[in-house]
Amino acid sequence: MSKLFFLEDIAALEQVLSAAKNKPLLVFKHSSTCPISARAHREVDKFLASDAPEEILACAVVVQTARNVSDAVAAKTGVRHETPQVLLIREGQCVWNTSHRSITLESLQEATAKR
Numbered sequence: 001m002s003k004l005f006f007l008e009d010i011a012a013l014e015q016v017l018s019a020a021k022n023k024p025l026l027v028f029k030h031s032s033t034c035p036i037s038a039r040a041h042r043e044v045d046k047f048l049a050s051d052a053p054e055e056i057l058a059c060a061v062v063v064q065t066a067r068n069v070s071d072a073v074a075a076k077t078g079v080r081h082e083t084p085q086v087l088l089i090r091e092g093q094c095v096w097n098t099s100h101r102s103i104t105l106e107s108l109q110e111a112t113a114k115r
Helices: 010-020 036-050 067-077 105-113
Strands: 004-006 025-030 057-062 087-092 095-097
Touching: 004 036, 010 057, 010 067, 025 036, 025 067, 036 057, 036 105, 057 067, 067 087, 067 095, 087 105, 095 105
Parallel strands: 004 057, 025 057
Antiparallel strands: 025 087, 087 095
16 A cells, blocks of 8 residues: 655655656645545545555645645646646656546556556
8 A cells, every 4th residue: 555645845856756766656736625636635545545556656746835846747747737637657757647537546547557
């Protein structure tokens, strides 16, 4: 079972990107005021609690408190910012992303199984 931890600054983002050089990294961009994001958060939590491969590192960015981190993720991956949004990063490259109501337990299972 992987645990979701929150990135609050650019240094933490750089640390997790470095730690994920040989592991898949799941980045969840979350809005603390959006009901769609709250639902997506529950889906990510379900995935991490039961189905996430052990080697996955999982982190979240709350856009209201760490917008600079969210912007840095967009800049580093080339994936336009959305909230809620999930990105799967392998070896520094975003290999999959989805947003809004497409963030489901099933989509997370499928994305991490194939990649």
